[in-house]
Amino acid sequence: MKASMGKVLRVDLGSRTFEERAVPEETYRRFLGGIGLSVSLLYDEIPAGADPLGPDNVLCFASGLLTGTGSVMTGRWMVACKSPLTGGWGDANCGGTLSPAIKQCGWDAILFRGIASEPLVFVADAKGPRLEPAGELWGKDAIESETALMERYGQASGQKPGKRPAVATIGPAAEKLSLISGISNDLGRYAARSGVGAVMGSKRLKAVVLKGNRPISCSEPEAVKALSRSYSKKVRNQNLPGIVLGRFLPLLGKVLGASQVVPMDGILSSGIMKKWGTIYNNLAGAVNGDSPMKNWGGSVAEFGSRRYRKLDPDRIVARETRKYHCYSCVIGCGGVVDVKGIVPGATHSHKPEYETVCAFGPLCMNDDLGTIYRCNDICNRSGLDTISAGTTVAFAIECFENGLLTKVDTGGLELRWGDGEAIEKLVGMMARREGFGDVLADGVCKAAGRIGRGSERFAMNAGGQEPGMHDSRLDPMMGVSFSADPTPGKHTISASAYYNVSHVWEDVPWAPRVTKIYPKSEEYLATDREADKSVAGACFKQVLDAAGGCLFALASGLQHWKIFDYIDAATGEHRGALEYMECGRRIQTLRQLFNVKHGIQPRDMIMNRRMAGIPPLESGSLKGIVVPIEDMVSAYWRRIGWDGATGVPLAETLETLGLSTSAGVDKEAR
Amino acid sequence: MRIRVYMPALADHSRIDDDGFVNLPDGRTFGDLLSYLHLPFPRGLAILCMVNYEKAKLSRTLADGDTVSFLSIFSGG
Numbered sequence: 001m002k003a004s005m006g007k008v009l010r011v012d013l014g015s016r017t018f019e020e021r022a023v024p025e026e027t028y029r030r031f032l033g034g035i036g037l038s039v040s041l042l043y044d045e046i047p048a049g050a051d052p053l054g055p056d057n058v059l060c061f062a063s064g065l066l067t068g069t070g071s072v073m074t075g076r077w078m079v080a081c082k083s084p085l086t087g088g089w090g091d092a093n094c095g096g097t098l099s100p101a102i103k104q105c106g107w108d109a110i111l112f113r114g115i116a117s118e119p120l121v122f123v124a125d126a127k128g129p130r131l132e133p134a135g136e137l138w139g140k141d142a143i144e145s146e147t148a149l150m151e152r153y154g155q156a157s158g159q160k161p162g163k164r165p166a167v168a169t170i171g172p173a174a175e176k177l178s179l180i181s182g183i184s185n186d187l188g189r190y191a192a193r194s195g196v197g198a199v200m201g202s203k204r205l206k207a208v209v210l211k212g213n214r215p216i217s218c219s220e221p222e223a224v225k226a227l228s229r230s231y232s233k234k235v236r237n238q239n240l241p242g243i244v245l246g247r248f249l250p251l252l253g254k255v256l257g258a259s260q261v262v263p264m265d266g267i268l269s270s271g272i273m274k275k276w277g278t279i280y281n282n283l284a285g286a287v288n289g290d291s292p293m294k295n296w297g298g299s300v301a302e303f304g305s306r307r308y309r310k311l312d313p314d315r316i317v318a319r320e321t322r323k324y325h326c327y328s329c330v331i332g333c334g335g336v337v338d339v340k341g342i343v344p345g346a347t348h349s350h351k352p353e354y355e356t357v358c359a360f361g362p363l364c365m366n367d368d369l370g371t372i373y374r375c376n377d378i379c380n381r382s383g384l385d386t387i388s389a390g391t392t393v394a395f396a397i398e399c400f401e402n403g404l405l406t407k408v409d410t411g412g413l414e415l416r417w418g419d420g421e422a423i424e425k426l427v428g429m430m431a432r433r434e435g436f437g438d439v440l441a442d443g444v445c446k447a448a449g450r451i452g453r454g455s456e457r458f459a460m461n462a463g464g465q466e467p468g469m470h471d472s473r474l475d476p477m478m479g480v481s482f483s484a485d486p487t488p489g490k491h492t493i494s495a496s497a498y499y500n501v502s503h504v505w506e507d508v509p510w511a512p513r514v515t516k517i518y519p520k521s522e523e524y525l526a527t528d529r530e531a532d533k534s535v536a537g538a539c540f541k542q543v544l545d546a547a548g549g550c551l552f553a554l555a556s557g558l559q560h561w562k563i564f565d566y567i568d569a570a571t572g573e574h575r576g577a578l579e580y581m582e583c584g585r586r587i588q589t590l591r592q593l594f595n596v597k598h599g600i601q602p603r604d605m606i607m608n609r610r611m612a613g614i615p616p617l618e619s620g621s622l623k624g625i626v627v628p629i630e631d632m633v634s635a636y637w638r639r640i641g642w643d644g645a646t647g648v649p650l651a652e653t654l655e656t657l658g659l660s661t662s663a664g665v666d667k668e669a670r
Numbered sequence: 671m672r673i674r675v676y677m678p679a680l681a682d683h684s685r686i687d688d689d690g691f692v693n694l695p696d697g698r699t700f701g702d703l704l705s706y707l708h709l710p711f712p713r714g715l716a717i718l719c720m721v722n723y724e725k726a727k728l729s730r731t732l733a734d735g736d737t738v739s740f741l742s743i744f745s746g747g
Contacts, residue, residue: 237723268740497744
């Protein structure tokens with residue numbers, strides 16, 4: 001199919017062999033690419049019961065179907081495997097430059113199985129694919145490793161000058177098999193979730209270096225360019241007036257948290273993203289309740305405006321030395337900040353994302369930006385996922401404050417809310433698996449199991465994964481996503497906040513319309529309408545992740561960033577929105593089937609009760625709120641075509657999607 | 671003429687129909703629309719509002735099918 005490369009590469013790290021295999025056209029029609037291609041392959045390739053850190057697990061790097069076709073906002077790469085954190089389907093994705101590089105090497109995906117006998121680096125360039133020793137890199141941090149690999153492969157591979165390789169690498173935390181470690185590219189940007197770094201570390205695969213120059217096909221390049229021009233022009237016009245300062249964001253946050261929800265034109269938010277990136281939410285989220293505080297047990301009433309104002313994004317942007325875009329991005333939310341005098345031994349670092357600021361900030365009741373910069377740097381170098389690491393620190397503090405841990409357990413470290421020095425020290429210990437850090441290095445569930453004493457009640461997670469920094473008591477649909485997505489705990493699947501700006505109903509008649517103001521209270525009901533919004537949001541997100549698209553493009557609105565038109569034009573197949581949404585449902589359902597195959601009980605993935613307001617908060621904007629999460633999850637399961645009691649996909653759904661006979665998946669159809 | 675309007679939450683939404691449109695007589699300006707909407711903030715904040723995704727003066731004459739959008743943010747990241 002046009003837009004795809006038509007092939008994947010399988011690499012066996014144990015035998016050091018390669019096999020290039022053609023992918024049937026029908027697979028692309030049914031699963032598109034990216035996450036869809038990944039699950040269509042891994043469902044069969046990973047046997048039931050496989051040890052996530054053993055040789056039978058397969059680590060799949062995949063590009064998006066639209067990547068490289070001339071579309072914009074479609075440069076994200078996907079990594080998928082059986083997650084050692086949840087025991088089920090695991091995936092993570094990231095921007096940067098790796099997604100086009102996979103295709104430019106001639107494949108839509110690269111799959112690694114087996115375990116190498118020594119640390120290796122996978123290289124694909126003009127000389128073809130090969131594995132080379134990486135012993136000298138083992139133990140080096142992700143940024144040092146990528147820098148060394150850039151020097152080694154940058155100009156010496158006989159390709160045109162100036163062409164830089166794309167590198168994905170792991171840091172020492174992943175080498176030490178931390179279950180909350182990710183995979184880095186572009187010097188510290190992460191595909192962070194699901195413990196994908198630990199899987200790469202278990203295979204002794206230190207890095208992937210890609211430097212190809214194959215062309216990427218597109219069926220109707222002029223049509224794709226026209227879509228890109230129209231969208232880019234609108235984004236170009238979105239520039240906030242200079243008088244809009246960070247300190248005004250709490251007011252915007254209050255509007256967002258109001259008792260009425262209004263339809264929004266999401267593209268206007270791109271001006272905000274261009275100015276601050278995701279950290280615009282530091283203040284808005286604190287005020288409206290989006291930012292979980294004190295390990296989800298506190299509120300802004302305790303944290304206070306004096307403290308959250310120290311996290312003003314203007315203070316971070318003031319240190320910004322440059323902004324950057326991922327491949328094919330026209331917004332450019334990324335930035336590099338000057339950290340001289342703040343982070344020992346470093347001059348520059350990636351601007352911390354909102355998730356990082358919240359996880360090491362309000363979640364731990366910390367208001368010190370210096371601590372957040374340093375924790376961000378530790379995580380970017382070692383490979384720890386900042387969301388999971390921050391949540392695990394908050395868990396440990398709450399255990400300590402409640403007497404479940406003492407200084408005897410922590411090696412003398414006193415853990416108190418808001419103690420930046422202790423937070424930073426603990427993150428370093430986790431990264432090195434040193435002392436008490438070893439207890440925490442695999443996330444909250446493993447830590448609770450090791451500590452015992454009833455500590456699991458403080459372990460904020462869904463299905464074993466620590467949740468993103470968006471409070472499900474403000475956005476219950478986010479709670480459904482945390483609890484019911486086959487990769488639990490992710491904040492980037494579906495939420496009311498995303499749905500209302502997505503305008504997916506404009507092309508998808510079955511998706512509930514949001515064209516007029518409605519009471520926020522409707523979002524807390526386990527109705528079919530709310531469930532259908534969750535289903536539409538989840539299916540739409542699968543299409544996005546199959547195409548390599550960015551969530552912030554989705555949030556611009558379908559009326560502007562026309563992903564279905566893009567797929568029509570890039571592939572030339574013109575199948576339309578409804579068929580692509582059916583692909584999304586097929587992908588989502590096969591991800592769920594993967595979990596069932598690997599023994600996951602979907603109901604066990606429902607998030608920690610505190611995240612649903614049990615017990616309710618006693619102060620702040622979310623005071624008293626309880627989310628009927630079990631009923632809402634059941635409604636979502638029913639409306640997507642899964643059993644409402646168990647979450648297992650129904651036989652008729654599998655038949656409709658062409659996925660199954662009794663065993664699970666119809667191989668012939670794929 | 672029908673104008674698609676995306677308004678802030680605190681505004682009076684009774685002037686927008688169920689599909690998100692406002693009906694105005696032909697020849698009305700952006701400023702006229704803001705007056706009609708009874709927005710709860712000073713007119714100077716019209717700088718946070720766009721007509722067809724471009725900055726617009728209050729004197730700009732609107733046309734059927736135009737889109738008027740106010741600055742919005744969503745939670746995410």
